[in-house]
Amino acid sequence: MAPSAQTHHRSHSLLLFQKLLNLRDSASPLTLILDTLEQGAGPLLQEFINRGKLARSKILFVSFTTARKPRNVDIFIKARGKSVTALITEIASHCAPVNSQTPKDTATNSQKCLIVVDSLNPLASKEPHVLPLFFGSIINPFASLVAVYHNDVPLVLPRTVNEYEPHPLTLLSHMATAIFKVSSLYQAVETKRAQMRSLREPEWGLHEGREGVLVGLRTGHQPEGLVVEMEMRRRSGRAVAERFILSPSRGGAGAGLSLLSDHPLFAPAKDAEGGAEGEMADSTFNLGLTEKQRNDREGIVLPYFDAQTEVGGGEGGRILYDMGREDDFDEEEDEI
């Protein structure tokens, strides 16, 4: 019973993650990726782009900070130095659903659009007020937006911003329908190891406490991969959270996806839990039920139901149990 529920949960989570990566059925109109210097969003973005390419979506890359056009991108839009309205117009002109056709046609024929924004920080720091407008104007049923926000870069807000207003990141995480937080698998593994030995958890990069260090050092051969913390908000408002491992693709193959709990290092915790639920191995007697005992127990008609069937009489409250062969009848106990 327990293993099958686990498998079910596992396949359900993986399917959900894939659905989000594929952006099928407008699974998430606004996907926010939070990254740091320790683990950039690059591999995850590339995965979005590759999957979009396979699904024959039109891929727009809105570049605030990127000089090179990434692989598989159809349209590369330079966003720097442009006003937000001009940018919206430019993006909309590329991915607008064909309006001249009838609504029926657009629903069936229109090409899906994947809009990738390489960094929301410049926009959020320059004009935090226009973020909702920006998202509202470019997202439509055929266009999904995937945007990166660098979590470790402080925002310098213009003086016009009231100090009591919510921080742009707060605003962003409220608006996003799915949030992916990426971190390095290597660092997650090291942290886990330290936890298992009750050691102080290591820190990297800016939190390393060494003056002059910006990026943490990765030494030796390390597992290629990143931990993706997913938080997906359903339409009902309920959030689904899960942690995955994304192993970037080598060559033409797609990236490998798995649950973080499937990682050998992160699995034992799960096993210990499972053991607690199941049979106690170390006791001298058996607390479990045999199949027959279980059937017998299910066969008992509880007094409540008995009272309902026999109307009148007022003789409810009996427990009707047919004694089996293995039950030993205790006279003293039943005298009362």
Place this chain on the structure above:
Amino acid sequence: MTSRNIPHLLEPYLVIEPSQSQSQILLTGILGANTNWLLLRYLYTLLKSSSTSRSSLPSRPPAAAVSQPQGQRRLGTRMPIAVEPEFELRTSTPAQQQNGGDAGDQGESGNESVGVLLVSFLRDFAFWKESAGRLGLDLEGLGRRGKLGFVDGLCVGVGSGSDGEGVVVGGGGGLPVRRPPVPLAATGGSAGATGTVPGRGPPQVPRPATTTTTTTGGSSSQGHVEGEKWKRSLPSLAVADVSKTLHSALNELCQKNKKVVLVIDQLDFLLAATSDGNGLVSSALQDLLLDLREKSHATILTMSADDPLIASQVTTLDKDHASFVLSLAHEAEMVVSLRLLDTGIAKDVSGVVRITRGGDTGGEKQIEEKEYLYHVGGDGGVRVFERGQ
């Protein structure tokens, strides 16, 4: 004399491969562990082929003969890269010997080799010339041959009239030069004119004020007379002026060289000096950098990463700086951070150099992340070694 050459351990990181086009390399240092020596090694690696191919080849045989085979032997991965400059050296030398002139030089080898635009905000040209001279790199000569461009961000507004004209002629744009739009530019100008330039320079510049003033004064006046347009100074520190000057300098170099590497030393000074606290200067500078990156083969930036500037993030200046440096680190393909030894001061160790990847993972070059110790000797020679060596 090995200390004068490029440290072998750093060699693979100093080379900019053709596949790294439009990449950005961020060098960070802190007070007491500055990036000058590292930047000089980058300059040397970029410019040595064009330098050795000319007159300095016979005069400096040990450096050319000793350093390159060593590099090949120790680092197998560097083989193709190490071969390239030598090959180019061989092909270009006969042509230059026949031509002998500067113009012919540019025409023959200019297409092949790399040009460098050096923009310096905290140090003047004399400093770079002297330090590079110790490595056997003749910046003046390279500049005259169109391999090097220098933009002086220290002596802002010095002779801005004459240099401003030079800029306009060089860039071909007829825009009027904005004379003193920022108060700081005006003070910088007057300070430079009265010869108190070191007031704006950091204490690391150990030369007497007289050499600074004479050299800069001489270079700006002579440079104009002799038509040395490769040396420019900024008319002001306003971003628009900086942008115009850098663009025209870069365009000029791009005409003469196939690949131009942009090297900007301490751009964060410009941010600190002119920031209005609204984050506008920071974003304008980032936009400018992206524009310049598109034109150039690679960009090398040096920044300060001291804790008060990066970690505290309390005042607007802190936040501005941290946001600027960290954003650039996100865009960089490689980050090289210098810092002091964690355990304190040692006689034979100046600091630690850490080489890591940046936030830009789109490049094809795999960066092997390493941490080494380094020691800068009194003669400017640098030794880089592993811990315990």
